[in-house]
Amino acid sequence: MNKKSLLIIDCQNDFITGSLACQNSEKAVLNIVDYINKNPELKVFYSCDWHKITNKSFQNNGGIWPVHCVEDTEGASLSKEFTLGIKDKNKSPQNAEIVFKKGINDDVEEYSAYNALNIKNEKLYDKLDNEIIICGIASEYCVKETILELQKNGFNVTILANGLGYVDESNHSSTLKEFEKSGTHIIY
Secondary structure, three states: OOOOOEEOOOOHHHHOOOOOEEEEEHHHHHHHHHHHHHHOOOOEEEEEEEEEOOOOOHHHHHEEEEEOOOOHHHHHOHHHHHHHOOOOOOHHOOOOOHHEEEEOHHHHHHOOOOOEOOOOEEEHHOOOEEEEEEOOOOOHHHHHHHHHHHHOOEEEEEEEEEEEEEOOOOHHHHHHHHHHHHHOEEEE
């Protein structure tokens, strides 16, 4: 059987209930937890936006986004549902080696998690299996850019649609349609 990785993008408090709260995100997180528990053979990885307060993407620093996911704040923490709901604790964020941070450099707008780093300074793309199921927040930004970079680098990507949060529903729908047209497999 082919090994598969589940990649969970940016399911952090600021994107769920905080400064950049996205639609469907609370439901998406519960669906992801359920999917992990029902598919124990999957390797699981998390990405996190991880910014300093001086990040250039923030409106007060000349960027387009409200302040979000500032390192070591509650807003930057992954949803507690992963820690509470996942049966295998090695697949929860309690396992620091499977949590990869991006957006660390103030000057680089890093939507894609492709080059994100874990606690051992390992790059996410080195840890993933070739077959990847992807979900998380937000479908039109960080999820989309991660998928495009993975595909460009030869990974086979499947999208877990009920595990997606989004900024705008119509943009979310058109993003999924684009991926469907390009032949990306989507689990509805």
